[in-house]
Every structure is written in structure tokens, then in C-alpha cells.
Amino acid sequence: MNLLILLSIPGPTIVSPAPDRSPYLEIEVQKSQALIRDLEDLILEHPEVSRKRSGSLGGLTRLSFRGSRSLQNRMRLDGLGLSSGLTGLQAWRLIEPALLSHLRIDSGGSPGGLTPLGGHVDLQTTGGDDGPWLQLRSGSHAFRHFSLGHRSQRIRFGASLSEEQGDFRYFDDRGTLFHQEDDRWVDRKNNHRQRFNSLMSWRQGPFRSQLFFARLSGGVPGPGHRQTQATGESIHLSRLSLRHRRPTRRLQLYLGRRFQQHFDPLGEWGMTSIHNESIHQDQIGLLGHWRRQRKQQKIRLMLAGEWNKHGGSQAPEQTGQLKVDLHWKHPKGLSLWLGGKQQLLELWASTTSQWALSPGLAFHHQPTSLLFRVQSMARLPSLLERYGRSFFLQGNPELRKETGWGIDSLWRHRYGRVSLYARQMEDLIEWDQNAQFSSRPRNRAYAQVLGLSVLARGAGFQVGYRFQQSWAYDDPDDEDADRLAGEPLQRLRIQWAHRRGSWTYGFRWDLQDGFFLDRANLRPVATSYPLDLHLAYAFTGSPLRLSLGLTNLFDQRQHRVHLLPGHHSVDLALADQAGYPLPGRRWFVGLEMR
Numbered sequence: 128m129n130l131l132i133l134l135s136i137p138g139p140t141i142v143s144p145a146p147d148r149s150p151y152l153e154i155e156v157q158k159s160q161a162l163i164r165d166l167e168d169l170i171l172e173h174p175e176v177s178r179k180r181s182g183s184l185g186g187l188t189r190l191s192f193r194g195s196r197s198l199q200n201r202m203r204l205d206g207l208g209l210s211s212g213l214t215g216l217q218a219w220r221l222i223e224p225a226l227l228s229h230l231r232i233d234s235g236g237s238p239g240g241l242t243p244l245g246g247h248v249d250l251q252t253t254g255g256d257d258g259p260w261l262q263l264r265s266g267s268h269a270f271r272h273f274s275l276g277h278r279s280q281r282i283r284f285g286a287s288l289s290e291e292q293g294d295f296r297y298f299d300d301r302g303t304l305f306h307q308e309d310d311r312w313v314d315r316k317n318n319h320r321q322r323f324n325s326l327m328s329w330r331q332g333p334f335r336s337q338l339f340f341a342r343l344s345g346g347v348p349g350p351g352h353r354q355t356q357a358t359g360e361s362i363h364l365s366r367l368s369l370r371h372r373r374p375t376r377r378l379q380l381y382l383g384r385r386f387q388q389h390f391d392p393l394g395e396w397g398m399t400s401i402h403n404e405s406i407h408q409d410q411i412g413l414l415g416h417w418r419r420q421r422k423q424q425k426i427r428l429m430l431a432g433e434w435n436k437h438g439g440s441q442a443p444e445q446t447g448q449l450k451v452d453l454h455w456k457h458p459k460g461l462s463l464w465l466g467g468k469q470q471l472l473e474l475w476a477s478t479t480s481q482w483a484l485s486p487g488l489a490f491h492h493q494p495t496s497l498l499f500r501v502q503s504m505a506r507l508p509s510l511l512e513r514y515g516r517s518f519f520l521q522g523n524p525e526l527r528k529e530t531g532w533g534i535d536s537l538w539r540h541r542y543g544r545v546s547l548y549a550r551q552m553e554d555l556i557e558w559d560q561n562a563q564f565s566s567r568p569r570n571r572a573y574a575q576v577l578g579l580s581v582l583a584r585g586a587g588f589q590v591g592y593r594f595q596q597s598w599a600y601d602d603p604d605d606e607d608a609d610r611l612a613g614e615p616l617q618r619l620r621i622q623w624a625h626r627r628g629s630w631t632y633g634f635r636w637d638l639q640d641g642f643f644l645d646r647a648n649l650r651p652v653a654t655s656y657p658l659d660l661h662l663a664y665a666f667t668g669s670p671l672r673l674s675l676g677l678t679n680l681f682d683q684r685q686h687r688v689h690l691l692p693g694h695h696s697v698d699l700a701l702a703d704q705a706g707y708p709l710p711g712r713r714w715f716v717g718l719e720m721r
Contacts, residue, residue: 257278257279257280258277258278258279259275259276259277259278259720260274260275260276260277260278260285260719260720261274261275261719261720262274262275262287262717262718262719262720263717263718263719264289264715264716264717264718265715265716265717266291266713266714266715266716267712267713267714267715268291268292268318268713269290269291269292270289270290270291270292270713270715271289271290271291272287272288272289272717273287273288273289274286274287274288274289275287276326280330281329281330281331282327282328282329282330283326283327283328284325284326284327284328285325285326286323286324286325286326287322287323287324287325288321288322288323289321289322290319290320290321290322291319291320292318292319316346316356316357317345317346317355317356317357317358317359318346319345319346320343320344320345320346321342321343321344321345322341322342322343322344323341323342324339324340324341324342325339325340325341326338326339326340333371333372333373334369334370334371335368335369335370335371335372336367336368336369336370337366337367337368338366338367338368339364339365339366339367339368340363340364340365341362341363341364341365342361342362342363342364343361343362343364344359344360344361344362345359345360346358346359355395356393356395357390357391357392357393357395358389358390358391358392358393358395359389359390360387360388360389360390361387361388361390362385362386362387362388363384363385363386363387364383364384364385365383365384366381366382366383366384367381367382367383368380368381368382369381375417375418375419376415376416376417376418377414377415377416378413378414378415378416379413379414379415380411380412380413380414381410381411381412381414382410382411383409383410383411383412384407384408384409384410385406385407385408385410386405386406386407386408387405387406387407388403388404388405388406389402389403389404389405389406390403391403404439405439406437406438406439407437407438407439408435408436408437408438409435409436410433410434410435410436411433411434412431412432412433412434413431413432413433414429414430414431415429415430415431416428416429417429423458424455424456424457424458425455425456426453426454426455426456427452427453427454427455428451428452428453428454429450429451429452429453430450430451431449431450431451432447432448432449432450433447433448434446434447435447435510437510442510442513442514443472443473443514444473445473446470446471446472446473446510447470447471448468448469448470448471449468449469449471450466450467450468450469451465451466451467451468452464452465452466452467453465453466460490460491460492460493461488461489461490462488462489462490462491463486463487463488464486464487465484465485465486465487466484466485466486466487467482467483467484467485468482468483468507469481469482470482470507481507481528482507483505483506483507483528483530484503484505485502485503485504485505485506486502486503487500487501487502487503488500488501488502489501489502495538496538496539496540497536497537497538498535498536498537498538498539499535499536499537500533500534500535500536501532501533501534502532502533503530503531503532504529504530504531504532504533504550504552505528505529505530505531506528506529506556507528508523508526508527508528508556508568512526512556512568513526515567521567522567522568523567523568523569526556526568526569526570527554527570528554529552529553529554529555529556530552530553530554531550531551531552531553531555531573532550532551533548533549533550533551534548534549535547535548536548542583542584542585543581543582543583543584544580544581544582545579545580545581545582546578546579546580546581547578547579547580548576548577548578548580549575549576549577549578550574550575550576551573551574551575551576552573552574552575553572553573554570554571554572554573555570555571555573555574555599556568556569556570556571557569557570557571557599557611571599571600571601572600572601572602572603572605573599573600573603574597574598574599574600574611575597575598575599576595576596576597576598576611577595577596577597578593578594578595578596579593579594579595580592580593581593587623587624587625587633588621588622588623589620589621589622589623590619590620590621590622591618591619591620592617592618592619592620593617593618594616594617595616595617596610596616597610597611598610599611616640617639617640618637618638618639618640619637619638619639620635620636620637620638621635621636621638622634622635622636629664629665629666629667630662630663630664631661631662631663631664631665632660632661632662632663633660633661634658634659634660634661635658635659635660635661636656636657636658636659637656637657638656639656656681657678657679657680657681658679658680658681659676659677659678659679659680660676660677660680661674661675661676661677662674662675662676663675670720671718671719671720672718672719672720673716673717673718674715674716674717674718674719675714675715675716675717676714676715676716676717677712677713677714677715678712678713678714678715679712679713680712681712682712
């Protein structure tokens, strides 16, 4: 999935609220060369945004984020559910390591996974100009990407293939924390990754259909210190969608299948024996949207139902869910919504039911560009959190649903924005790690978050600063609090982009305080300051465009840290917030024709 490393991802531009979504802001995209961490910003960093789109990912897919009043986080690839319940930073990596292994996820304005508006993440087919398109990319560590296709108003089809050998050396200090002479750098053997996807869509009047297929394969790093040497997986995704759309209503039927194979030739997952397994999930769903406007008051209603059949894992044989989402907006800026979800486990046998309701209220004073919101933040545990997927990713059937509330205030200006937010959650679900280095979710008794986010832009520069303090307790009677896992106290980001004639160039520099504990991997994370550079040239009068990128210019992969007071410092691999070692310095070159 390394096609995600260097992409034509547009820089965010906050525009006026969409007519039917006020008081929520919207981030639109424009064609410009940027780096992949813009993607996480669009998804996770802006607490006031309810809908986000990135642009072309490899010329075929698009990542979008849409706020859901029911606050049920979901991630999908062209509509096929990959996961649900993205409650912690680690969950992104652990859910789909072959798909998301290179994304540097930061919680930003969504502290500890407490997404202010909730929502789901979709990888969808991209729009664009009519006609053929072609994209070629190459880079260090045998990275190659090729995609082509054709777009028209009625038919769209395309395919893409990307692969690389990877660079995932890690510093193996497992079991030797106090014997530095035994520590060593290790080269993993399962670095090769490959992805192929294809898509065809057809439209005729109000009817639309879409057929999608993808195959992802590669090595599985494993969390924290327990890196794997030969473990791999293969994921097959397919989906058929049929939709009928009118201006005031929409009905959609979709069929999907997810098939995953784990390969463990050295017995790294099973600790003592070779362990290979297969998991599959068949899915059918029906989704309906209805909207109405009367005297400038707008009402939107969404009803959805989904049935899943599972096999090859400890999950129930059949599951289902029902969702409702009701939203009312007044022209004076007042909005009310109510989201609800019911989850059904062990269908037709001994059905177990869980439900969650999430009401909310928002007011947008347009003359002063002030936004204020109060909302409930209930969320049910996902099937992944309940039943797990492998030895490294174990489930917890005893998880309770999250409950809590959140307050947001936002002031925006053409030169930036200022946001204050607060959260209080009970039974917060957080990924932790046991003594065998297997990640497993658990409930924290309650957690509190208070944060300030500031963004300023001008003259091609964009500077963002975030201060966030969190308190988490394992017992209601605890007096000493922990910080949420993987949460830096402060973060500063400086970005600059400039266009002169046919040239586009710029840089991206992140700085965050370090030495906070990544609880899911039982290791400290050091202060990091990766610097990325990009350069692009568009040929005048031609659809061709050349691009060049350099990531992690300072090649940060190692740091020294005192693990315990009074002991000597040791070397550790510089890891991201999910505990995986960061790749070193990398370069990429690309050619696009649109």
C-alpha cells in the first residue's frame, strides 16, 4: 500500500458551510503536490469538520471522512467495511497493517480516538476530468506504482498495481533492556508488499452501479518490540453496489466479501507452532437517505441495516446492525441531531443485542464565525474489539460500550482558526498489551481531555499548534491519572508551498514533544521532527506532470532513552505512535498524465 507515500493530495482549504450541512465546516481540495501526512490531518486533526475529502490516491481511489450523528466510526474501502470502532491510535495499524502500514497517524483534534463528530472513513473511486489517465511512480527500496484507466460521464474503469521491498529495520532489544551489548538492528525478511485493485462503475439516469476488487499482500510487522521475520497476510476485497438517487432521497443496496489469509511459517504468532488461518466475511446492506426542506428548515433522515456472515475466527457466525440518523437545521444556525445504533450478535441462535444513542446540539453564529457544540459520545464496541483477528490482535468479549459527552467551540477567520475542546468519557476503550506482547482492548474507568488547537495561514505558509492534556483512570476511586496512550502534550507543524510558473515546491516539518509512553507497546516514543520536501513540474500545454519527493530528510530511526531511573540509556528504534519503526530517508519520483 506504499502508493500512499507520495500522492497528489491537495492542501486543505476551509470554505463556507455546505447549504445542507451548516453549521459544520467543509474542507475542499485543490490540485497541488503534498505529502501523505496531509491525509491524517484531513481525517483526524480538525475537530470542527464534518466532511473531508483528499483527492486522488494513486489515481483510482479517494479517502473521505463524513461526520455521523450516531458517532459510530467506520472505515471502508470502496464501501466494503474493513473495520469499525477506531478508538485508539494503535487501531489504525493493527486493523489493516497491509493497508495502512505507512500512515503516520496523529490524533490531532480527535484526542485518544474520541472523534468529536464520529463518522466513517471511505476509500471511494475518485472523480476527475473525462478521458484517460495514467500514473507511474518509482522510488527507493524497489517501490513501483502503475495505474491507468478512463473516465466519462457514464462509465468509469481503471486498475492499479503497486509494490515495494520496504525498509523496516528495527532495533531488537526484546528481553535485553539492561544488556546493551546484546541489542542489535534486525532486517525483517517479510518486507515485500503488493496491492492490486480494479474498479468499474456505470451510470444511467438515477441508477448507478459499481464493481470493485482489490488484493493486498505483504508482511505483518507485529506490534512494538515483537517484530515478525516471516509472517504475512493476503487480503481479498470485493464489492457490488447498486444505487437509485433522486434529489430528495437515495436508496442503496450493496454486497461485499472480505477474505483474509494469515501465513506464519515460523510460528511467530502461535509462539511455539506454525499457525496459518483464514478469515472471511460476507456482507449485505441496505441504506436509505431522505431529506426535506420547509420554510428554510431542513430535515435529514438516514436508515440503514446490515447483515454479516463470518467464518474462520472466533466471531459469531452471523451478526447484524441497525442504524438511524436524524438531523434538523434551522436557518438561524441552530442544529439538533439524534443518532442511534443497535448491534445484534449471534443472529438466529441466541441473539444478543446492544444499543447506543447519541444526541447533540450545535449553534453557528455566522456573522462572527463562531461555532459552539455540545454532544453525547456513546459508542458500541466493534466486532474487531470484541473478537480480535489474530494472536497479535486479540479481542475482549467483555467490553462495555463507551459513554460520555463533548464540548467544542470554534472561531474561524480567513487567516486561520482557533478551537477549544473538552471530552469526558466513561468506559473508554483503549488498546493495551499483555506480557506476551499481544494487543488487547480494555475499558478505562473514565478519561478527560482538554485541548487547544490553533491554525494560521498566509503567504504560502501554514502553521499549526496543538496543546492537549489528558487524564485517564482505571478505577473510579483512583487519585493518580495516566495520560492517554500515544498522546503527545504539544505538537507544532510548519508547512510551506509555493507555485511559480509550471513549478510547485515546498516542505513539511513536524515537531512534537516525546518520551511519552505508548501503552499499547510498552515503550517510550521519542521527540521527533521529520522533514519532508516535494517538487513538481507541469508541462505547459500538456497533461504530463513530473513530481519528486523526499521524506524523513534527517533519517530519524534511532534515539537514546533512560527506561528506568538510575539505569544507563539504551538505543531504541524510533517508532511511530502505533509502535512500528519508522522507515528511513526515502525518495520518490512520479509521472502523471491526465
